[in-house]
Amino acid sequence: MRHVPAPAVPAPASVLRRCALFCGALVLVTSCGWGTGDDSDDTGGMPGAPTGVSAQAGSATTVHVMWNAVDGVETYEIYRGGTLVKKVPASDRMVDVTRLRPSTGYAFTVRARDAAGRLGPRSREVRATTPTAVADDAAPTRPRSAHGRAAGSRAAQLTWSAATDDRGVVSYDILQGDTKVHSVGGAQTAAVVTGLRAGTRYSFTIRARDAADNVSPASATVRLTTPGTDDGRATAPTALRTASHHADGAYYIDLSWVPPRTDGAITEYQIHLDGRPATSLVYGGDAPRERAEYSFYAGSRAGVTHRVRVRARLSDGTWGGFSDERKVTTGGDG
The missing domain is CATH 2.60.40.10 (Immunoglobulins)
Structure with missing residues (x-):
């Protein structure tokens, strides 16, 4: 606040x-x-707690953590329990926490730090459990029938047909160009990507991932343009x-x-x-x-x-x- x-x-x-x-x-x-500050987002307090935090197991040894942007910050800090495990710049709103143990539950929180070094409060705690590790050298099949549409001027709705894997698909990675921007569980075949700009062209692909971190070939490219002007x-x-x-x-x-x-x-x-x-x-x-x-x-x-x-x-x-x-x-x- x-x-x-x-x-x-x-x-x-x-x-x-x-x-x-x-x-x-x-x-x-x-x-x-009324206030007496300047015309900026920062009204003098420390950063707020990140909202919209979620955690999704990406494989037997990784968890994907995402959150909403916080105004006026320089970095985000991601904690596993009470341990700082990652720092990322303000431009990032997601991270893969790696080197985890299979079949283990983890709790994560995110904090924002501003340019003055002030560290905001912790987000709400989110939990994820990594699946069991398996010996598996075969990658999942390519997700097919990928489609997308603009959901307003700041988001995109993506859908695809489920990929198959001899041991099961654990998660799907959504890439914008060559950059991973989102992740959902292996039982899902849809995702909403937020934080887009109005009147902008985007290209997305989807890849399936199994518990052994084998990654499928990319789906067909989904191209869409958000409505409005930026x-x-x-x-x-x-x-x-x-x-x-x-x-x-x-x-x-x-x-x-x-x-x-x-x-x-x-x-x-x-x-x-x-x-x-x-x-x-x-x-x-x-x-x-x-x-x-x-x-x-x-x-x-x-x-x-x-x-x-x-x-x-x-x-x-x-x-x-x-x-x-x-x-x-x-x-x-x-």
């Missing part, structure tokens, strides 16, 4: 109580006032509306917007006020899909004009594009 500084003009106690009650309807609101509009909230109301001696800014149409529900938003991060909110339970609404404290003075814009955290952990900026005046119409 990242905190932003409190507003320059303290809110009255009744306003703070009102803000606290509203924040209780959500899982998290970092501040009900200017952020495809992932930006739309139809942002602003207004202001007065209550208990203070002014509030009222916002509503249409969530971006992306793969997965949008549960977190960040509001920028006058070019700076002002407040963040995370919805608990069912996140709004048709129109989201939010109201926050804006001081005690009437006639103050502010610029407001909103962006969403996407299902892959990255921030989407900003909505169009709107002006709102306290005590006036939006």
